[in-house]
Amino acid sequence: MSDQATITTAGSDIKSAKWNKADTEWVLSLFGTAVGAGVLFLPIKAGLGGFWPLVFLALIAGPMTWFAHRSLARFVLSSKNKDSDITDVVEEHFGKGAAKLITFAYFFAIYPIVLIYGVGITNTFESFIVNQLDIFTEVPRLAADGAPMLNEAGAQLMNKVSGIPRWLLSGGLILAMTALILFGKELMLKATSALVYPLVFILLGLSLFLIPSWNTSMVSVAPDWSSFIPVVWLSIPIIVFSFNHSPVISQFAKAQRETYGDNAVQKTDLICKRAGQMLLGFVMLFVFSCVLSLSPAELAQAKAENISILSYLANVHESKLIQWFGPFVAFAAITSSYFGHYLGAQEGLNGLIKQVVPTMPTKSINTFSVVFIVVTTWIVAIVNPSVLGLIETIGAPMIAAILFLMPMYAIKKVPAMQKYSSNKAANIFTVVCGLGAITSVIYGAF
Numbered sequence: 001m002s003d004q005a006t007i008t009t010a011g012s013d014i015k016s017a018k019w020n021k022a023d024t025e026w027v028l029s030l031f032g033t034a035v036g037a038g039v040l041f042l043p044i045k046a047g048l049g050g051f052w053p054l055v056f057l058a059l060i061a062g063p064m065t066w067f068a069h070r071s072l073a074r075f076v077l078s079s080k081n082k083d084s085d086i087t088d089v090v091e092e093h094f095g096k097g098a099a100k101l102i103t104f105a106y107f108f109a110i111y112p113i114v115l116i117y118g119v120g121i122t123n124t125f126e127s128f129i130v131n132q133l134d135i136f137t138e139v140p141r142l143a144a145d146g147a148p149m150l151n152e153a154g155a156q157l158m159n160k161v162s163g164i165p166r167w168l169l170s171g172g173l174i175l176a177m178t179a180l181i182l183f184g185k186e187l188m189l190k191a192t193s194a195l196v197y198p199l200v201f202i203l204l205g206l207s208l209f210l211i212p213s214w215n216t217s218m219v220s221v222a223p224d225w226s227s228f229i230p231v232v233w234l235s236i237p238i239i240v241f242s243f244n245h246s247p248v249i250s251q252f253a254k255a256q257r258e259t260y261g262d263n264a265v266q267k268t269d270l271i272c273k274r275a276g277q278m279l280l281g282f283v284m285l286f287v288f289s290c291v292l293s294l295s296p297a298e299l300a301q302a303k304a305e306n307i308s309i310l311s312y313l314a315n316v317h318e319s320k321l322i323q324w325f326g327p328f329v330a331f332a333a334i335t336s337s338y339f340g341h342y343l344g345a346q347e348g349l350n351g352l353i354k355q356v357v358p359t360m361p362t363k364s365i366n367t368f369s370v371v372f373i374v375v376t377t378w379i380v381a382i383v384n385p386s387v388l389g390l391i392e393t394i395g396a397p398m399i400a401a402i403l404f405l406m407p408m409y410a411i412k413k414v415p416a417m418q419k420y421s422s423n424k425a426a427n428i429f430t431v432v433c434g435l436g437a438i439t440s441v442i443y444g445a446f
Contacts, residue, residue: 036337247344404434
């Protein structure tokens with residue numbers, strides 16, 4: 001698709017709409033929503049599966065991301081009402097009963113991600129205080145899953161915690177991120193875009209900076225072809241999660257319809273494609289660079305410590321640049337992504353409340369949503385469960401159901417979506433990836 005789309009607006013002739021600043025801002029917003037905890041934990045999970053499965057995952061990540069998000073945006077735009085968000089569209093197409101079920105699933109596809117960011121930002125900040133600022137208290141401490149550390153060095157590292165009580169640290173960070181959103185969506189969008197610019201260049205810079213540290217420990221391991229498919233299968237959830245920017249798709253599609261009317265699909269397709277290309281290029285370069293600069297044992301250590309790959313690199317790398325810029329990138333990535341996912345979670349929770357208590361005033365609904373999300377995220381951040389565990393068992397399967405499977409079902413059942421049924425290869429690929437993300441949780445349990 002070219003950068004130029006033909007747009008029809010009410011009361012005007014057909015005119016050309018070239019790529020503009022707003023389009024670029026939306027690409028950056030979609031990119032910023034996706035680049036968060038998932039990307040920072042992706043090298044750990046994918047790298048532990050081996051180098052060659054990671055290569056295969058890189059090949060399918062791009063099509064997975066574009067096809068799924070493009071279809072979800074088209075689904076939102078299929079409504080007859082231009083002001084409909086995703087919960088309204090579900091009710092329009094599938095009825096009130098199905099709307100309640102889908103709205104529930106939509107909320108729980110996004111809400112756990114907000115919880116993950118609460119844990120991620122707290123651990124990142126605490127690790128920075130302990131290891132870069134060297135402010136800590138010696139106390140006995142286990143890994144996130146309650147197991148002992150993998151080695152003596154890991155135990156020594158995790159036996160250091162910041163002098164700030166975890167409940168206070170996590171609460172302050174979560175409230176600070178939420179407060180910025182409450183000032184308004186426009187400010188949030190500008191803040192996210194502002195964070196993305198340095199994030200993109202620093203992420204690229206760190207990826208290139210790590211190249212001299214690459215080693216052959218990952219590549220030299222002989223591939224176990226008998227486990228190739230299971231490894232890829234079990235890694236699909238983290239790919240789905242890491243490239244996911246579905247929480248902001250509903251608001252994104254609505255904004256395009258307000259600007260471009262009936263031709264918004266052309267613009268959303270193009271912006272989703274550009275965002276997917278940007279994610280694939282920057283994220284996979286980052287993943288390969290991190291994986292090739294560490295050994296399998298070090299990746300396992302990072303998983304045990306329940307911290308992002310950048311925090312781990314900052315703690316073990318001799319370079320001062322990595323030690324200080326690593327945590328900064330982690331802060332920026334998690335914060336920018338928290339903004340988009342918080343909006344999606346609040347939208348989904350508001351929809352649930354409206355269905356259960358239709359007479360409840362909108363202001364009261366919004367207040368309850370804010371308090372509920374902030375308090376529960378705070379509690380989970382204090383408990384500190386495994387981030388990868390949350391991603392694999394809760395976050396990714398629910399995302400896959402909404403992002404990959406629901407639009408494909410709509411293509412079969414909804415008249416306004418049936419015009420997209422001609423691209424059978426892309427549709428089948430999307431369904432297979434969605435089912436893979438969901439069934440891998442069941443497979444992994446056994």
